[in-house]
Amino acid sequence: MLPSALRRAAYPTLTRAASSATRYHSPSDILEKRPDDVVITFAKRTAIGKARRGQLKDTPVDELLHALFKATLEKTGLDASKIDDICVATCHPPSPLYISRAAAIAAGIPHTVPISTVNRLCSSGLMAIRNIAHAIQVGETSLGLAVGAESMSLNPRPTPEVVPAVAEHPHANDCLQPMGWTSEMVAQTYKIPRSVQDDYAYISHSRAAKAVSEGVFADEILPVELRGTILSVDDTVRPGVTREGLAALKPAFPQWGEGSTTAGNASGTGDGAGLCILTTRARAEEEGMEILGKYITSAVVGVEPRYMGISPIYAIPKVLEQAGLTKEDVDVYEINEAFASQFAYCIEELGISIDRINPNGGAIAISHPLAMTGIRQVVTGLAELKRRNGHILCTSMCIGSGMGAAGIFVNEVIH
Numbered sequence: 435m436l437p438s439a440l441r442r443a444a445y446p447t448l449t450r451a452a453s454s455a456t457r458y459h460s461p462s463d464i465l466e467k468r469p470d471d472v473v474i475t476f477a478k479r480t481a482i483g484k485a486r487r488g489q490l491k492d493t494p495v496d497e498l499l500h501a502l503f504k505a506t507l508e509k510t511g512l513d514a515s516k517i518d519d520i521c522v523a524t525c526h527p528p529s530p531l532y533i534s535r536a537a538a539i540a541a542g543i544p545h546t547v548p549i550s551t552v553n554r555l556c557s558s559g560l561m562a563i564r565n566i567a568h569a570i571q572v573g574e575t576s577l578g579l580a581v582g583a584e585s586m587s588l589n590p591r592p593t594p595e596v597v598p599a600v601a602e603h604p605h606a607n608d609c610l611q612p613m614g615w616t617s618e619m620v621a622q623t624y625k626i627p628r629s630v631q632d633d634y635a636y637i638s639h640s641r642a643a644k645a646v647s648e649g650v651f652a653d654e655i656l657p658v659e660l661r662g663t664i665l666s667v668d669d670t671v672r673p674g675v676t677r678e679g680l681a682a683l684k685p686a687f688p689q690w691g692e693g694s695t696t697a698g699n700a701s702g703t704g705d706g707a708g709l710c711i712l713t714t715r716a717r718a719e720e721e722g723m724e725i726l727g728k729y730i731t732s733a734v735v736g737v738e739p740r741y742m743g744i745s746p747i748y749a750i751p752k753v754l755e756q757a758g759l760t761k762e763d764v765d766v767y768e769i770n771e772a773f774a775s776q777f778a779y780c781i782e783e784l785g786i787s788i789d790r791i792n793p794n795g796g797a798i799a800i801s802h803p804l805a806m807t808g809i810r811q812v813v814t815g816l817a818e819l820k821r822r823n824g825h826i827l828c829t830s831m832c833i834g835s836g837m838g839a840a841g842i843f844v845n846e847v848i849h
Contacts, residue, residue, distance in 0.1 A: 461825070470716065471715040473726075474712055474812075480707045482670050488669045490585065490665070492587070495527045496537045497660065498706070499533070499538070499707060502658055505658045519566065521551070524553065526591060527585065528589075555835065556770060559811075562581060570713065583805060591612075617775045629681075632696075634777055635798050645795060672799070683699075702802065726816055742836045744776060749840035766815050770832065771796035780832075825848070826843075
């Protein structure tokens with residue numbers, strides 16, 4: 435584990451910044467219900483498709499958004515004219531704002547409803563929630579949609595292009611490297627052996643397969659119609675994955691490091707979208723909306739770009755401090771499994787029981803449509819808390835180029 439002195443040196447203002455921003459001091463503060471709370475009244479996602487081979491491989495982001503907006507309005511009965519703002523997270527499609535606004539209008543959302551887009555790579559979905567929540571907290575918005583959508587089939591990661599003056603700086607150059615390289619750098623530097631990576635990958639695959647077989651994800655998936663077909667089941671989860679099968683896979687990136695990352699212990703690329711409706715508790719109660727959860731706070735950190743994957747080690751303590759929580763206060767963690775190398779290191783450094791982390795599997799099994807992930811983790815986590823009758827959710831993810839983010843949410847469907 436990194437020494438506390440090193441952590442303080444890396445983030446000298448962490449304690450001061452967190453303590454000055456928080457309004458919460460304990461779990462009881464978190465659970466108290468206030469009229470101005472930012473609450474989530476709807477949280478669903480589409481089924482996810484395997485990139486380039488799955489059910490959404492030919493579906494562009496605008497078509498995916500259009501179907502999701504239509505299905506959401508139909509399912510909720512929401513009067514679209516009451517929406518104050520929409521924030522769509524999406525990372526790689528060209529002209530993201532144009533296509534997002536066009537999709538919203540085509541789905542029946544009036545032209546009077548404004549829209550924005552956000553891109554902080556793997557955390558983009560969480561940033562969409564954060565942007566709408568912050569607007570509600572300061573009184574600029576009363577009801578908004580936070581959306582995340584990605585087609586990694588049609589819009590794969592572009593190769594970043596920078597001028598020589600930028601590329602020649604070593605840390606800046608590290609920002610531009612493929613994510614597989616960062617996985618190998620973490621594995622090599624922090625000595626995460628292939629066997630440990632495969633062990634964590636097996637946990638993810640087996641949990642997700644069990645969840646699919648038991649219909650668990652049906653609680654969080656909103657069926658959408660695309661080209662005359664109703665999509666309602668992920669096609670990314672692979673049943674029957676074994677430790678022996680994982681161990682037999684060849685390295686995906688033998689040119690970097692020790693070549694311990696494989697197709698079985700890294701997140702899959704995928705296509706999909708998710709959506710949350712946020713408003714104040716007072717308005718939700720006044721208009722008879724079901725309250726599913728509550729947004730508490732979020733945090734973003736930066737780390738050395740080549741070790742991008744270790745960032746939850748910093749983001750999670752920061753967000754817990756802002757919320758006045760300890761790691762033991764959290765019932766369920768949804769921590770993105772970008773690569774088993776970084777996931778294993780984060781879990782072991784944080785000292786959190788794997789029993790509370792990704793109980794239905796994570797991105798290694800389900801896949802990681804970049805801008806959707808931050809929404810999916812909230813949708814998945816709230817659905818799991820509802821099943822468990824638990825209270826507090828912490829989500830977190832590493833972010834390409836060397837950042838990390840985390841968020842705290844509360845389940846309000848308690849039996």
